[in-house]
Structures are given as C-alpha cells and as structure tokens.
Amino acid sequence: MAHLSGNEQATVVTALKHAAPYIRMFKRKVFVLKAGGEAFVSPATTRALVEQVGILHEVGIRVVLVHGGGLQSTRLAETRGVPSQFIDGRRVTNKDALEIAATVLNDQINPMILAAFQDLDVPAVGICGKDARVIKAHQRPRVVREGHDGETVDYGYVGDIDDIDAEILFAHLNNGEVPVISPMSAAADGTMLNINADTVAAAVASAVGAEKLILATTAPGILETRDDPGSLISYIDIAGLAKLRDDGLLADGMLPKAAAIEKALTGGVPRVHVISSQLPDSLLLEIFTNEGTGTLVVNDIEHLSPAEQTS
Secondary structure, eight states: OOOOOHHHHHHHHHHHHHHHHHHHHHTTOEEEEEEOGGGGSSHHHHHHHHHHHHHHHHTTOEEEEEEOOHHHHHHHHHHHTOOOEEETTEEEBOHHHHHHHHIIIIIIIHHHHHHHHHHTTOOEEEEEHHHHOOEEEEEOOOEEOTTSTTOEEOOBSBEEEEEEOHHHHHHHHHTTOEEEEESEEEOTTOOEEEOOHHHHHHHHHHHTTOSEEEEEESSSSOBSSTTOGGGBOSEEEHHHHHHHHHTTOOOTTHHHHHHHHHHHHHTTOOEEEEEESSSTTHHHHHHHOSSOSSEEEESOGGGSOHHHHHO
C-alpha cells in the first residue's frame, strides 16, 4: 500500500470533514441529474460522470439520471445526409430525425451508461419512456412562436409531457437502483415521440420531489455574457433568469434550459444547479463544497443561506 505524505493525509481528512455535513444533509434525498450528449462521447467520459454518480449513490443520495444525445444525433444525421433543424434551441423532429434519435438515445447512449454502472458495481436500470410508460406525453401541436408576428411552428414528432409515473421511479430507487432515463415516449396511439431532455428532467424532478435538479452542460454555468466563461453567474433567481432571457442574453440550447429551470422551481424543486460536464469532478464539487463550480438557481435569492450567498 502506498503511503500518503503528511500534506496529502491532511488534505484527505480535511476533504472528508468538509463533505460530512453535506452527506448528512442529503442522505436519502433524491437528486435528478440531466447530462447532455457531450458527457457520453466515449466510454471514458461516460465512466467519469458515472463514477461521480456512483459516489453519491454510495453515500446514500438517491439519483435519477436523465441523459440527452443531441450531439450524437446531429453527427449521425450528418452521416446520413439528414438536415438538423433547431428553432429557439429545440430540435425539429421529422421521421428521419426520430429514427436517429431513437437509435442514439435508446440503442447507444442508454446501454453505454448502464454498462459503466455495471462495471462500477452500481445497480442501475435503463428506462426508455416509450417502453416503461414513465413519461406520458402527447404529440406537440403547432405552436405560435413568440415575437414572430403570429408565425406558427410544427416541431414534428416532439412530445409534450402530460404526466410522470413517479411510482415506477420510486420502486427502482427504493430497490437501491439508479434509474437511467432516455427522453423518449409514445403518444396514446403508439406514435414515438422525442422530448427535450432538460424538459424531462424538470418534470421528473418535480414528480419525485427532488431536493436538487442538476443540469450538466458544455457551459460552465449560466453566463452573463455569452461565450465568456469569466462572466459566470454564481447564483440567480427566477426573476433574474427571466431578465437575462428578455435582454437576449440566453440563446440556443440555454433557452429550453431556462424554461426547464423555471418549471422545476415552480414545481417544488428548491435548488437547480447548472454545471459543466467538461470540468473534472464538477458534480462532486458542486454538491460537497460551499463554493461549487457552476450556477445555483432558486426561486428567490432572499431564500439563500448566507454561506450560499458568499460562495
């Protein structure tokens, strides 16, 4: 066995002491983690995230993982010559795009995540909404696009969520398993539907009464100035988030994220965290340190603890 130096021993003991209050606070609580496709570009990056989830699991935090796959879907669409279309940060899904999404989400990413959990000996179960009926949804009708003079948009085979069957998720959590959810469902007539993963994660977090919703993305968090990591916002509330959106400072994929954050907070989730999936151990740092790594979003900044406000 390798021996630690005195400094290394002190560092380990200090880290454990700092983590202990958070472990006590969150033991048996439910966290919902959504990670985009960027976290699953390879078995190595998948394992890096799953290892962190595994540690949360081992200290008694119950985790539901919702995964995306937008990056992989876009790449596969390119190889097949299928154009990818986005409106206000949301993917338009025709029949070809639907087939690609199903292949990527259900046949590639979900099994790869489950394999990583199995390799780490953490019990996990794959849930593809279409099969397990955890996500009940209907096909989105044409919608009026805000700020475009009554223009309507047909998103194709995209689902709007009607309900989340929390009982199925609690059955797995109570059995000591990590549910791994693919953001697809089916309408009552069996039509397969693609759903934005942030939207699914927010709905799941509200349904299970999650203590936290954590959105892992390519950005370091919510930025005050687009593409400037130095403008990271440490904490913000719903009103501040709405102002960023109204001022045009949120764009593309951050728009559905902002909508999901608001949905979760108004649905009873007290804390939403936006972190980087590219920063090593960002999930553990966000949960077990006062400083965190990304952006904390709450209903009202006045409800933050003094420690959170000074982080």
